[in-house]
Amino acid sequence: METLENKYTYKDFASDQEVRWCPGCDDYVILRAMQNALPQVGIKKENVVFISGIGCSSRFPYYMDTYGMHGIHGRAPAIASGVKLANPELSVWVITGDGDAMAIGGNHFIHVLRRNLDMNIVLFNNEIYGLTKGQFSPTSLVGQRTKSSPYGNTQPPFLPGELAIGAQARFYARVGGNTPKEMTQVFIEAAKFKGTSLIEVLQNCVIFNDGAFAKYTDKKVRADKQLFVEHGKPMIFGKERNKGLVLNGLKLEVVTLGEEGIKESDLLIHNAKLEDPTLHQMLIRMEYPLVTGIIRRFPDVTFEERVDDLTRKVRADSKFTKTDDLFFSGETYEVE
Amino acid sequence: MSYFIRYSKDIFNKLKKGIEKGILYYQNYNQNVMSIAKIKKSEKALEAVVVRFAGDSGDGMQLTGSQFSDTSAMFGNDVATFPNYPSEIRAPQGSLYGVSGFQVHIGSVEISTPGDNVDLLVAMNPAGLKTNLHAVKPGYGIIVDTDSFTKKNLEKAHYESNPLEDGSLDEYQVIEVSMTSLTKEALKDVAGLDNKSITRTKNMFALGMVYWMYHRSREHTIDFFRTKFKSRPELIEANTKVLNAGYYYSETLELIPNAYTVAPAKMPSGTYRIIMGNTATAWGFLAAAEKSGLELFLGSYPITPASEILHELVKHKHFGVKALQAEDEIAGISSAIGASFAGDLAITTTSGPGLALKGEALGLAVMLELPLVVVDVQRGGPSTGLPTKTEQSDLLQAMFGRNGESPVIVIAASTPANCYDYAYAASKLALEHMTPVILLTDGYIANGSAPWKIQPVAEMPDITPRIIYGADSQWRSYDRDKDTLARDWAIPGTKGLEHRVGGLEKDQTTGEVSYDPENHQYMTDIRAEKIKRVQNEIPELQPRFAQKGDLLVVGWGGTFGTLYAAVKEMKQQGFEGIGLAHFNYINPLPKNTAEVLRNFKKIVVCELNSGQFASLLRMNFENIPFFQFNKVQGLPFGNVELTEKFKELLA
Numbered sequence: 006m007e008t009l010e011n012k013y014t015y016k017d018f019a020s021d022q023e024v025r026w027c028p029g030c031d032d033y034v035i036l037r038a039m040q041n042a043l044p045q046v047g048i049k050k051e052n053v054v055f056i057s058g059i060g061c062s063s064r065f066p067y068y069m070d071t072y073g074m075h076g077i078h079g080r081a082p083a084i085a086s087g088v089k090l091a092n093p094e095l096s097v098w099v100i101t102g103d104g105d106a107m108a109i110g111g112n113h114f115i116h117v118l119r120r121n122l123d124m125n126i127v128l129f130n131n132e133i134y135g136l137t138k139g140q141f142s143p144t145s146l147v148g149q150r151t152k153s154s155p156y157g158n159t160q161p162p163f164l165p166g167e168l169a170i171g172a173q174a175r176f177y178a179r180v181g182g183n184t185p186k187e188m189t190q191v192f193i194e195a196a197k198f199k200g201t202s203l204i205e206v207l208q209n210c211v212i213f214n215d216g217a218f219a220k221y222t223d224k225k226v227r228a229d230k231q232l233f234v235e236h237g238k239p240m241i242f243g244k245e246r247n248k249g250l251v252l253n254g255l256k257l258e259v260v261t262l263g264e265e266g267i268k269e270s271d272l273l274i275h276n277a278k279l280e281d282p283t284l285h286q287m288l289i290r291m292e293y294p295l296v297t298g299i300i301r302r303f304p305d306v307t308f309e310e311r312v313d314d315l316t317r318k319v320r321a322d323s324k325f326t327k328t329d330d331l332f333f334s335g336e337t338y339e340v341e
Numbered sequence: 342m343s344y345f346i347r348y349s350k351d352i353f354n355k356l357k358k359g360i361e362k363g364i365l366y367y368q369n370y371n372q373n374v375m376s377i378a379k380i381k382k383s384e385k386a387l388e389a390v391v392v393r394f395a396g397d398s399g400d401g402m403q404l405t406g407s408q409f410s411d412t413s414a415m416f417g418n419d420v421a422t423f424p425n426y427p428s429e430i431r432a433p434q435g436s437l438y439g440v441s442g443f444q445v446h447i448g449s450v451e452i453s454t455p456g457d458n459v460d461l462l463v464a465m466n467p468a469g470l471k472t473n474l475h476a477v478k479p480g481y482g483i484i485v486d487t488d489s490f491t492k493k494n495l496e497k498a499h500y501e502s503n504p505l506e507d508g509s510l511d512e513y514q515v516i517e518v519s520m521t522s523l524t525k526e527a528l529k530d531v532a533g534l535d536n537k538s539i540t541r542t543k544n545m546f547a548l549g550m551v552y553w554m555y556h557r558s559r560e561h562t563i564d565f566f567r568t569k570f571k572s573r574p575e576l577i578e579a580n581t582k583v584l585n586a587g588y589y590y591s592e593t594l595e596l597i598p599n600a601y602t603v604a605p606a607k608m609p610s611g612t613y614r615i616i617m618g619n620t621a622t623a624w625g626f627l628a629a630a631e632k633s634g635l636e637l638f639l640g641s642y643p644i645t646p647a648s649e650i651l652h653e654l655v656k657h658k659h660f661g662v663k664a665l666q667a668e669d670e671i672a673g674i675s676s677a678i679g680a681s682f683a684g685d686l687a688i689t690t691t692s693g694p695g696l697a698l699k700g701e702a703l704g705l706a707v708m709l710e711l712p713l714v715v716v717d718v719q720r721g722g723p724s725t726g727l728p729t730k731t732e733q734s735d736l737l738q739a740m741f742g743r744n745g746e747s748p749v750i751v752i753a754a755s756t757p758a759n760c761y762d763y764a765y766a767a768s769k770l771a772l773e774h775m776t777p778v779i780l781l782t783d784g785y786i787a788n789g790s791a792p793w794k795i796q797p798v799a800e801m802p803d804i805t806p807r808i809i810y811g812a813d814s815q816w817r818s819y820d821r822d823k824d825t826l827a828r829d830w831a832i833p834g835t836k837g838l839e840h841r842v843g844g845l846e847k848d849q850t851t852g853e854v855s856y857d858p859e860n861h862q863y864m865t866d867i868r869a870e871k872i873k874r875v876q877n878e879i880p881e882l883q884p885r886f887a888q889k890g891d892l893l894v895v896g897w898g899g900t901f902g903t904l905y906a907a908v909k910e911m912k913q914q915g916f917e918g919i920g921l922a923h924f925n926y927i928n929p930l931p932k933n934t935a936e937v938l939r940n941f942k943k944i945v946v947c948e949l950n951s952g953q954f955a956s957l958l959r960m961n962f963e964n965i966p967f968f969q970f971n972k973v974q975g976l977p978f979g980n981v982e983l984t985e986k987f988k989e990l991l992a
């Protein structure tokens with residue numbers, strides 16, 4: 006087999022299509038992070054498939070020089086499931102937006118997570134409908150003024166991570182839309198994970214919801230407001246690397262190292278592989294700090310593995326190898 | 342109450358010994374000996390017989406009926422069956438809406454429908470009698486289980502007086518049998534049976550009786566018990582005993598003349614089996630997958646009356662069938678589109694409400710120009726409508742139920758057995774023309790069964806999918822075949838053919854997104870033309886009975902059997918110049934359609950909707966006038982209503 010690592014560069018994954026997102030949109034960052042990640046995953050590009058729904062974000066497949074399908078609104082997870090089941094060798098990526106995944110496509114979104122096919126979902130969460138020019142989405146905040154909520158949004162939002170874990174997601178990561186390095190790293194890990202991985206990108210829409218995540222993602226505050234977790238490492242954050250998380254009863258608490266005798270060894274060590282998602286849920290819900298990185302990564306049997314196993318068993322027990330065997334089996338009779 | 346006791350005790354005492362020996366001595370207990378005598382006089386060999394079994398959902402009528410039809414088919418009869426069961430899974434016992442029926446039409450002649458008029462009705466309870474009596478003409482036979490005619494059951498069936506006593510059945514040849522008591526008696530020495538299992542076997546008593554009447558062998562059914570109850574020997578014994586008891590009961594009492602013979606039918610020689618429409622559909626796809634060398638993918642969401650296709654295909658993992666029961670119909674078709682993109686023979690199966698949900702995704706498949714088969718087993722609509730009843734009212738939905746100019750191939754199966762052929766044809770057309778195909782069947786043929794002359798895969802026409810395994814750098818995803826206009830199928834995993842498809846309009850040369858007005862016109866036209874050119878591949882329309890004349894009966898899809906039988910009867914009654922043109926290919930229509938239509942003075946389009954195919958024909962043939970005969974009752978056409986209409990038009 007050819008060695009593929011280091012063979013490709015990001016350019017091999019860029020199609021010749023002109024990218025049409027608004028200047029300054031985080032979608033550009035995500036595109037480049039993906040084009041940087043794939044050469045490091047070590048898969049042939051003819052085995053990569055991007056499937057999207059509809060939205061600004063869903064234009065993504067056109068810009069990747071791989072196989073791709075720009076589908077219909079909300080249905081990308083279902084389309085991608087068919088691709089993966091038809092050919093489990095493929096590396097399948099779903100590209101979706103907050104409206105695409107959680108409004109019109111909510112049903113497919115939860116069920117694809119539940120089934121756990123080996124594929125990856127990149128959720129571009131900009132807390133707005135970009136393509137249709139600025140209506141509120143299922144992640145828009147209460148009170149948010151949008152084209153369709155001029156007096157403020159009255160529908161409480163989903164927290165995508167929480168919804169995902171409710172739907173049994175085995176892999177959930179969150180990254181800021183302006184941290185390409187972390188994003189690339191997460192994409193690579195997601196690609197390697199066996200099972201459905203969901204990566205939520207906090208994607209700034211410069212036109213309709215500019216600054217939605219600034220309080221966490223702005224360069225000036227990022228280090229103080231975000232905790233980028235890594236499996237097996239203590240939960241430390243802050244410009245000074247002096248803040249951390251401890252578990253106090255049933256609550257996560259922010260502590261300062263050195264204060265009240267707190268040492269690094271007192272901090273929680275991130276365990277992404279816990280089967281019980283309680284702690285992961287708590288991390289997802291935290292507002293200060295906002296937890297990013299791979300929050301959950303629980304290895305589990307994939308849907309394909311279950312199907313494969315069953316197929317093998319059925320095959321072994323079956324007396325049929327060709328359809329004719331079936332047609333002529335059981336009660337047949339001759340007419341002279 | 343009193344009625345029940347009077348009869349059952351009486352019979353108990355007098356018949357005990359007889360049943361033990363398998364022979365019954367008791368005679369003349371039956372009040373209807375007179376009417377039995379009437380049957381005796383009418384002894385004759387019948388060409389065809391229609392038997393309907395009706396009883397409570399728990400009475401096993403479906404099984405009884407299918408045993409009778411299987412046995413008859415093996416004897417060489419042509420058969421057609423139709424089940425009729427309640428939508429409620431466990432309706433209250435004895436209630437009118439809990440009645441389950443199964444009709445079997447057997448013949449020594451060609452049988453094309455499950456039959457109009459019932460020759461023999463087996464009614465296991467008052468509700469079964471009440472709901473089915475209308476199908477029996479005066480003078481014909483009814484077998485009833487008198488034990489079930491209790492006050493309570495009569496009330497549940499809304500009978501004010503007992504029809505067995507009040508003279509309301511005088512016109513019929515009623516055979517009263519204390520079936521429950523006789524069954525109990527026959528089983529009193531079989532160990533290990535509870536009361537429930539005992540009463541459950543009484544349907545076999547009825548079957549035994551019917552077997553004797555029509556000279557059927559019990560062998561097939563006894564074999565069936567042996568496999569079905571492999572691990573429960575007491576049930577094999579019980580069912581066999583009761584079947585025999587019913588058989589001997591008829592024989593010994595000679596209550597029923599032994600002259601109902603239905604000789605084997607003349608059918609082309611070969612190996613046959615009885616097949617249900619939905620099974621035939623599923624098997625057609627299996628055959629197409631094997632022939633084309635592709636794996637079969639089904640994405641589906643359960644819905645009556647299409648679910649059996651899913652049930653059948655999930656069994657066949659050994660053939661590499663991938664069946665996904667999706668979260669809804671949209672996911673069903675969307676997953677199939679994904680599988681098609683990735684190189685499988687992809688199908689999705691549903692009924693009307695599901696087709697409505699699939700509309701948008703079907704449009705995507707049109708745009709992507711990928712092979713896909715959508716099966717719509719039509720049922721009564723709109724909305725939830727009549728889930729267990731048949732109708733042909735999704736035709737225009739199949740044709741036009743999408744946004745934009747969105748042509749697809751539409752074909753329709755017309756008999757339970759040819760569901761196999763049309764599922765196969767749908768796959769072949771989809772794969773060779775790179776387009777979605779809608780296959781319409783309906784509840785009537787999907788649930789009906791008939792003999793199928795087994796068609797081995799080797800005898801089926803070749804299928805050549807348009808997969809390409811490599812191309813030069815000039816290759817574009819929307820390059821087309823000169824003749825068929827089908828594009829190439831470049832499957833993920835193929836080096837050098839990476840490309841993007843999508844629902845946005847594509848440039849005719851590069852295959853990239855295009856908003857160009859001229860290009861959109863071109864692409865719209867070419868998608869239409871591609872479907873139109875399928876005409877070159879489909880068979881011409883072959884009218885039956887007459888090539889020209891006074892009246893052409895036009896039908897499509899599942900009404901074939903009823904229309905065929907009706908036109909045939911017209912011929913037999915001496916009406917010449919009446920022909921039948923039955924359509925299986927609806928979009929595009931066969932090339933010679935206009936020619937066929939113009940050879941008749943009058944045309945009547947008969948369909949189980951308010952005139953959808955007629956509208957389609959008017960769109961295509963503006964100058965040809967069409968009469969219509971329509972029915973939207975959830976029921977198939979009846980022979981009489983059809984022939985009356987034809988006579989009226991010929992007058």
Ligand SMILES: Cc1ncc(C[n+]2csc(CCOP(=O)(O)OP(=O)(O)O)c2C)c(N)n1
Pocket residue numbers: 059060061062063078101102103104105106129131133134135136137142701
């Ligand atoms: C069936 C259907 N309904 C509505 C639309 C219109 N529509 C297109 S994208 C979109 C919302 C997209 O929002 P999101 O998923 O958040 O993506 P973004 O544009 O923000 O990336 C809507 C409502 C459509 N294309 N199809």
Ligand code: SF4
Pocket residue numbers: 025026027029030031032061062131135136209210211212213
């Ligand atoms: S509208 Fe918003 S999300 Fe869409 S491309 Fe422009 S900036 Fe990005």
Ligand SMILES: [Mg+2]
Pocket residue numbers: 060102103104129130131132133134135142
């Ligand atoms: Mg959005």
